[in-house]
Amino acid sequence: MTVLDLAVGTNVVRPSTVRAKPSPFVRDVVSVAGRALRAVPREMETVIPPIFIALFFFVVNIGTLQRLTENHISGFDIKAFMLPTGILIGVTGVSRAGALVLDIQDGYFDRLLLTPVRRLAILIGHMVADVAVAIALCVPILVLAFALGVRVEAGPAGVLAFLAISAIWCLAFAGFGYAIALKTGNPAAVNSSFLLFFPFLFMTSSYVPRAQLDGWLKGIAAWNPVTYVLEGQRSLVTHGWDAAALGKALLAIAIVGVISMSMCFAALRGRTKRG
Amino acid sequence: MNPRSPHAATAIAAEGLVRAFDGVTAVDHVDLDIARGEIYGFLGPNGAGKSTTVRVLCTLLSPSGGRATVAGYDVGSQPDQVRLRIGVALQEAALDPKQTGIELLRLQGRLYGLSRSEIDGRLADLGQLIDIGDALGRRIGTYSGGMKRRLDLAAALVHNPEVLFLDEPTTGLDPVSRARMWEEVHRLNRELDMTIFLTTQYLEEADELADRVGIIDAGKLVAEGTPDELKRRVGNDVIVARVDGNARAAHRALERVAGVHGVEARDDEVVVTAADGAATIGAVAVALNSVTTVQHLTLRTPTLDDVFLELTGNQFQRDEVEVA
Numbered sequence: 001m002t003v004l005d006l007a008v009g010t011n012v013v014r015p016s017t018v019r020a021k022p023s024p025f026v027r028d029v030v031s032v033a034g035r036a037l038r039a040v041p042r043e044m045e046t047v048i049p050p051i052f053i054a055l056f057f058f059v060v061n062i063g064t065l066q067r068l069t070e071n072h073i074s075g076f077d078i079k080a081f082m083l084p085t086g087i088l089i090g091v092t093g094v095s096r097a098g099a100l101v102l103d104i105q106d107g108y109f110d111r112l113l114l115t116p117v118r119r120l121a122i123l124i125g126h127m128v129a130d131v132a133v134a135i136a137l138c139v140p141i142l143v144l145a146f147a148l149g150v151r152v153e154a155g156p157a158g159v160l161a162f163l164a165i166s167a168i169w170c171l172a173f174a175g176f177g178y179a180i181a182l183k184t185g186n187p188a189a190v191n192s193s194f195l196l197f198f199p200f201l202f203m204t205s206s207y208v209p210r211a212q213l214d215g216w217l218k219g220i221a222a223w224n225p226v227t228y229v230l231e232g233q234r235s236l237v238t239h240g241w242d243a244a245a246l247g248k249a250l251l252a253i254a255i256v257g258v259i260s261m262s263m264c265f266a267a268l269r270g271r272t273k274r275g
Numbered sequence: 276m277n278p279r280s281p282h283a284a285t286a287i288a289a290e291g292l293v294r295a296f297d298g299v300t301a302v303d304h305v306d307l308d309i310a311r312g313e314i315y316g317f318l319g320p321n322g323a324g325k326s327t328t329v330r331v332l333c334t335l336l337s338p339s340g341g342r343a344t345v346a347g348y349d350v351g352s353q354p355d356q357v358r359l360r361i362g363v364a365l366q367e368a369a370l371d372p373k374q375t376g377i378e379l380l381r382l383q384g385r386l387y388g389l390s391r392s393e394i395d396g397r398l399a400d401l402g403q404l405i406d407i408g409d410a411l412g413r414r415i416g417t418y419s420g421g422m423k424r425r426l427d428l429a430a431a432l433v434h435n436p437e438v439l440f441l442d443e444p445t446t447g448l449d450p451v452s453r454a455r456m457w458e459e460v461h462r463l464n465r466e467l468d469m470t471i472f473l474t475t476q477y478l479e480e481a482d483e484l485a486d487r488v489g490i491i492d493a494g495k496l497v498a499e500g501t502p503d504e505l506k507r508r509v510g511n512d513v514i515v516a517r518v519d520g521n522a523r524a525a526h527r528a529l530e531r532v533a534g535v536h537g538v539e540a541r542d543d544e545v546v547v548t549a550a551d552g553a554a555t556i557g558a559v560a561v562a563l564n565s566v567t568t569v570q571h572l573t574l575r576t577p578t579l580d581d582v583f584l585e586l587t588g589n590q591f592q593r594d595e596v597e598v599a
Binding site: 015016017018019020021022023027028031034035038039042043099103106107108110111112113114115116117 | 393397
């Protein structure tokens with residue numbers, strides 16, 4: 001039984017002339033994103049694993065493949081090659097979709113819907129937080145890579161471009177998680193969206209250059225958008241500014257983003273539909 | 276009447292309001308006309324359609340038919356205007372356990388377009404209601420049920436709404452806490468002239484709080500009026516007899532007793548309504564004894580339970596009525 005200890009016999013709520021008013025869209029987005037970002041350090045269990053996994057794969061892949069690749073491919077630098085792989089393993093799947101589905105289950109999502117906040121701002125606010133988290137996740141991996149001697153040929157601006165590609169890829173992929181969260185309201189379904197990670201991240205040129213792939217894997221890699229994201233990021237690290245590679249990376253992200261965001265916004269409409 | 280209203284005296288109005296889910300009609304042509312500054316009790320058992328009606332009036336659901344206005348704005352076509360003017364405390368406290376109390380209230384204020392200084396002012400205004408001391412800076416996940424209820428109510432009030440919806444606000448509270456919540460509802464209405472739409476499955480809660488009561492059963496509004504008006508509908512007095520065996524056998528015997536208005540029999544209980552209970556109880560006892568053995572006989576004034584029984588043919592289940 002719950003005990004409610006309200007003060008009795010006093011003026012508990014003072015009269016006020018304050019009135020609610022519509023809030024600008026950007027302010028709504030900032031408010032929702034602020035809440036999402038405040039939650040991040042309180043849910044380190046959702047942040048530590050991606051960092052650990054990214055660092056783990058980065059280090060272990062280098063250790064496993066360094067002699068094999070560098071001895072057989074002329075001028076090949078496995079550390080520079082593996083940096084985008086490690087980063088994408090870290091940021092792919094990072095999203096607040098799990099938190100959103102808990103909001104739906106706890107009823108807090110309904111509380112948000114009862115306010116005048118624009119429904120799109122709820123989603124965009126979470127995504128803004130995802131971008132910030134993705135960039136923060138990249139930092140320890142980049143620091144480790146620099147410590148191991150990796151140099152980004154495109155310079156400091158190239159590092160920023162590298163981070164930007166990582167963040168927008170994270171956002172494009174996160175759309176799938178949000179779509180599942182909003183469509184199902186089921187945490188288990190959201191967690192299972194992790195399965196998408198495997199074909200995207202491993203049926204591609206994660207471990208060796210695309211030219212070294214053969215057979216069916218080479219065919220799939222040619223259609224896998226992650227291949228072009230990796231190649232775009234690698235171009236910044238190993239060659240400097242390569243407009244063609246970067247263009248293909250952005251196009252690949254855009255295609256995935258259009259698909260995932262279409263699913264995501266449709267799911268948002270379904271979830272917030274009052275009819 | 277609330278002076279801040281730009282509209283007429285009506286705070287909530289519904290005409291033929293319908294809400295259906297996959298062919299099941301949860302709210303069936305409900306009409307409402309609730310004045311500003313009124314406490315309206317919406318009474319019904321679990322599954323009667325109370326919460327669905329609230330969700331339609333609060334814009335979480337669209338009406339399937341009919342129309343409704345809240346604070347002068349149509350819930351179907353002007354939901355944003357409605358949302359600016361209502362506060363809602365849903366049946367389960369809808370809170371984010373990862374936020375602190377103060378973070379939740381500030382975010383709530385921001386989403387209602389309040390400035391920082393306005394939010395600070397409202398937090399001060401709501402100070403005694405929130406009244407959870409240092410816990411306001413703690414994560415909500417650590418709060419007791421009572422603290423969550425208070426925070427939930429504060430979140431519903433932070434933007435100073437014109438109309439407050441409380442969906443079963445005392446379910447799960449102990450009797451003392453429930454009485455304090457009642458006092459709070461009275462005070463919000465009395466001191467702030469706030470219109471309050473209150474759903475409840477507790478008959479005595481509707482009796483205690485509401486200026487008027489609407490009784491909903493199977494989605495239909497089956498009666499509406501002040502608690503006294505509703506009680507008068509079942510007669511002036513109620514005689515309740517507990518008998519051996521099947522009470523239905525006593526039904527015919529009682530119908531012939533002068534002064535009896537109505538008889539409801541269920542299991543081992545017979546409920547008799549009469550214009551003058553004191554004058555009729557003797558004859559009722561004799562009539563019952565002629566067909567069965569009377570174990571217990573009481574005379575009392577009608578309650579909303581009697582009203583509900585009269586109107587729907589169903590009695591509130593005791594486990595629904597008793598405090599959890």
